[in-house]
Amino acid sequence: TQLLEQSPQFLSIQEGENLTVYCNSSSVFSSLQWYRQEPGEGPVLLVTVVTGGEVKKLKRLTFQFGDARKDSSLHITAAQPGDTGLYLCAALSRGSQGNLIFGKGTKLSVKP
Amino acid sequence: DVKVTQSSRYLVKRTGEKVFLECVQDMDHENMFWYRQDPGLGLRLIYFSYDVKMKEKGDIPEGYSVSREKKERFSLILESASTNQTSMYLCASYEVGARGNTEAFFGQGTRLTVV
Numbered sequence: 001t002q003l004l005e006q007s008p009q010f011l012s013i014q015e016g017e018n019l020t021v022y023c024n025s026s027s028v029f030s031s032l033q034w035y036r037q038e039p040g041e042g043p044v045l046l047v048t049v050v051t052g053g054e055v056k057k058l059k060r061l062t063f064q065f066g067d068a069r070k071d072s073s074l075h076i077t078a079a080q081p082g083d084t085g086l087y088l089c090a091a092l093s094r095g096s097q098g099n100l101i102f103g104k105g106t107k108l109s110v111k112p
Numbered sequence: 113d114v115k116v117t118q119s120s121r122y123l124v125k126r127t128g129e130k131v132f133l134e135c136v137q138d139m140d141h142e143n144m145f146w147y148r149q150d151p152g153l154g155l156r157l158i159y160f161s162y163d164v165k166m167k168e169k170g171d172i173p174e175g176y177s178v179s180r181e182k183k184e185r186f187s188l189i190l191e192s193a194s195t196n197q198t199s200m201y202l203c204a205s206y207e208v209g210a211r212g213n214t215e216a217f218f219g220q221g222t223r224l225t226v227v
Contacts, residue, residue: 033214042116042202042218043155088155092214099145099170100206100216104154 002027002093004103012109016078021106023089024071030092032072034063037086037105079110115139118203118219125226131190133222135203141217143206144186145170146178148199149221155202161186193226200224 007022023032031050035043047056049065049072056063060083062075076083089103119134137144145160147170157170159178167178175197179187186205190197200223206216 031214033216035216040121040221040223042204042221043216044218045215048215090216092208099157099160100204100214102155104152 002091002101004089004091004101006087006089006103006106008106009104010107010109012111013079015080015110015112017110018075018077019079019108020073020075021087021108022071022073023103025091026070028069030069032065032069033090033100034072034074035088035090035102037088039085043086043088076108079108081110081112084108084110115217116203116205116219118201118222120222121220123222123224125190125193125224127194127226129190129193129226131193131224131226133188133190133201133203133224135186135188135219136184137186137203137205137217138184139205139217140183141205141207142183143208144180145204145206145216146176146186146188147202147204148172149202150199158188190224193224195226198224198226 005024033048034046037043047063052067052069054065060077064073086105088105090100093099093101116137146158147155161167161180177189202221203219204216208214
């Protein structure tokens, strides 16, 4: 069974702090995605990383795909209250149908 | 700019009722999915469909069925609602990209309460 494990499960920080969340697996994936979900809404794609070692930046968010394509991290610089939400990593499972599997998420709260 | 629409944001149903959750997408995707999301358990796949009139069980199909009569519409049916089906239900559609990159589009979710 392919699993994506996210850590930490919960994170509560003050505005302006930096943070990193992790997504780990024992499986190799062809790509990995990060989604953000705000309360009462569906998840929305932030980024897809495809190449081992790849780093992508989205304003204050930096995403990295591990060299072995088994893990990924999301780093937020100078967090703001608008960053509050549930961050989910996802990857296509092996097999002919290629279902997306999701980690359980990191619930981030940024206090002003 | 709405891409995936779920018919209700909030529903309250009684135990034993038959419940229909509707999902429509306007991106001509072949793949559509139903998940439920519960605290501490994450997103769990209930059923998915890769084509019209085609369905496959996900990880937790018990107590649910689905219908896909048209490409754009995927319905989730709770045959006899029970309190343990109280949850947030999310519909998604996506196509798998050439390099395996995929963007899943989700509906806004339906928060179902069974009393």
